[in-house]
Amino acid sequence: MLNPTYIELDASRVALAALLILVNGAISLALRLGMARTLLVASARTVVQLVLVGMVLQWVFGDRPWFVVLGLLMLMTFIAGVTAVQRNQRRYPGIWTDTMISVWVSSWLITSFALLVVIRDMQPWYQPRYAIPLLGMVLGNTLNGISLGMNALTEALVTRRDEVESLLALGASRWEAAAAAVRHAVRTGMVPIVNAMMVVGVVSLPGMMTGQILAQAEPLQAVKYQIVIMFLVASATGLGTVGVILLGYRRLFNADHQFLYDQISE
Amino acid sequence: MSGAEDFLRARGLWRRKPRGEGWLLSDVRLTVRGGQRLAIVGPSGSGKTLLLRALARLDPLDRGEILWRGEAVVGNRVPDFRRHVIYLHQRPVLGEGTVEDSLQAPYRLNVHRASRFDRQRLVEWLRLLGRDAQLLTRRQRELSGGEAQIIALLRAIQLQPQVLLLDEPTAALDADATLAVERLIDVWMRQDDTARATVWVSHDQQQAARVSTKMLALQQGRLQGGGSC
Structure with a gap:
């Protein structure tokens, strides 16, 4: 993908999306929903799991046997x-x-x-x-x-x-x-x-x-x-x-x- | 009963407890001949139901075999065997719909395909019990315990079995319903005395004496008095 035809996302743009989850967390804290911690864990898991799978895919796609x-x-x-x-x-x-x-x-x-x-x-x-x-x-x-x-x-x-x-x-x-x-x-x-x-x-x-x-x-x-x-x-x-x-x-x-x-x- | 034909024979039935040591049934030997009315008595937990279910080949055994007219009942012979030897549950399950729907249901099974549902004969049975044909149109969930048990019995009897294995069929019934069930089975036996047999499990000694010509006692999965008859 040397010349992607779509708009590439860098880390800062991903961080902007993460702000939305912070808003959710703030609502949870304000209403005492008890969801803030769960949301944090779920978001962290989303990032870690997807980055890991992305790395694996990137490696496998690199012409492996x-x-x-x-x-x-x-x-x-x-x-x-x-x-x-x-x-x-x-x-x-x-x-x-x-x-x-x-x-x-x-x-x-x-x-x-x-x-x-x-x-x-x-x-x-x-x-x-x-x-x-x-x-x-x-x-x-x-x-x-x-x-x-x-x-x-x-x-x-x-x-x-x-x-x-x-x-x-x-x-x-x-x-x-x-x-x-x-x-x-x-x-x-x-x-x-x-x-x-x-x-x-x-x-x-x-x-x-x-x-x-x-x-x-x-x-x-x-x-x-x-x-x-x-x-x-x-x-x-x-x-x-x-x-x-x-x-x-x-x-x-x-x-x-x-x-x-x-x-x-x- | 010498000379009567051997119908059902249990040879050395053993069944292990699901977990741990010991046996639920140990070395049970039993022969049911045409015309016999057997009763099996024993305290609860002695294995009466398990023995009856084993005779109907409803549960696997650890050792031993069931013979029907001298042949081992295994594999694809089992459904046909259960055409001749019907086990009746203490709490009958009749399914959805009307009483007549329930009575017709067995004829959809492969082993009963050659037989035909005979409404008239059922009406005659009901009349004998002091009931009218109206009962056939009732919804099953509207039936009392006694009525449901009678229908379950009629459902089995209409299939012309040779042996009925009765697992405390009156345990949940009042005195009148109990007598009706006993009478129904008695009439059924009398219709063809040498070609039919019953094995009746009961915790009630008096009832067992009433409905049987021979009583066997089961204690901790072992038939008392040698077990063979």
Whole structure:
């Protein structure tokens, strides 16, 4: 970026924006909201985390070999998996494996499709300027769907335990007994992305599209990228959510058509 | 009961406590033959419900097996086995909608696809219990505990099982409702005495004596008196 076409921000301009947070802090102090300290910590974290990630990206974008890019992509995926599990209120043996498999398979499959089939013309194929932000956006949404879906599945199975067991007692197969809970869980996991697709461009302008426009991209080009991103995110979320819920279902209902309620812990 | 057919056989059932030492069920051996009315009695916490659930293959076991007519009940044989051997919960769950919706629901399950919902037969059952067909149109959440238990029983009976596993079905009911439930099961048994059997779990010795021809005592997960019958 020797000749950026957008207006560069130096530290003093960033500091001007930070003044706005000081105003918020002052309001908090005046009204005794008790938010001043939290705001300070949150602002400091924003600065430190983003500067760090910026430095990492700047370094990776500097023509690094493929395995460095791959390592970073793996680290991002691993962190997404850990976050997805940690957001669950209930656990069962195997939840780590199921979540990691679902996050990994859904996000890598869809991102690979985007890189190799949809965008395809970049050199080399692992071009970090594309691979890292694309995977990042896919992961951020997929982990959300996966954790919402898993929470909804265990919640439904715990609250409807008697119903599930009544069905099994009357001869239902494990799938027949679990189907209502599974469908509810998949729908719950998909709600945020479906809602986002419904209102995109009407209520909100997505950050990525706004960023591209600020960086002087043609708005219609930015829109095309955004459409691709929305489709990638929706399909990865669907794949990951369905995957984790089906894997969880297989753990909680065994081959003898028994519901292993005791395996779920709060 | 010599000569009667072996329906359900439990061979050396063992189930470990979830955490720590000891067993919830230890070496339970039991045979249920056609025409038998068994009662299992014991103090609360002795494992009565667990034993009944194990007989219905609702819970995994650490050791032992359940045989239905001589064949081990495993894998995809389990749903079909539960067509013949139905476990009834102490607090029945009937789902949403009307009583009739609930009674029709099992016919949507794969194992009951070949059978058809027979409203007329249910109306006859209800008449026998001194109820009219009006009960079928009521919302389920409007039912009393006794009515809900009777509907749960009818829902099971209409599927023509051979063994009913009854987990304290009258524990939450008043005296009249208790008698109605006992009568319903008695009539059902009498309809085909050799092709049906009941295993009734109760903490009430008097009731157990009333509803059974043979009583077994369960103590700390172990059937007393050898366990085999």
